[in-house]
Amino acid sequence: MKNIVMICFALIALGQTALGQPGRRGDFADRIDEEKKEVLQEITDLNDDQKLLIEEVYEQFKASLKNTMSTGERGEMREKFQDIKTEKDNAIKDVLNEDQFKLYEELMQKRKPPRRQQRDE
Structure with a gap:
């Protein structure tokens, strides 16, 4: 009985850890929506037509x-993503x-993740 309780606690803890750390691959749509929201908020002199076009x-x-992720080979995806x-x-x-x-370019530059340091070997 004690072992079953310990296993249950371990599974719950493991599940909570997995939920607390979302993967970068699945949440790309959220990151795109955040980027769009930031662009629309930070570029304050957009007219209504510009806002609609940016949304589109x-x-x-x-x-x-999304289409590229579902059909592309892993090796080709980076190049396709850059093209898109x-x-x-x-x-x-x-x-x-x-x-x-x-201003848009400045915003995109700020959004770039820092580059990883290459190891000296």
Whole structure:
């Protein structure tokens, strides 16, 4: 009986740990939505048409990434993701004026994760 209780506690603890640390792969849609929200909040001089176009660009971006994840080979996916991101950036550039796009680029630079240090071997 004591062993069963200990096993139950271990399984509960393991389950809580897994829930507390979401994977980076499955939550890409949430990260895209956060990015879109930040763009719409930080670029304060957007007109209504620009806001609608940015919404559409991000929806297309999300759909393209989802499609690539479901059909692509792991080795090809990084290149495809970069191509899709470049397409998104170019579409955003077409929507924004020069000053707005500079702000957009600054926002994207801040969102980049820090690069890992390469080990000296």
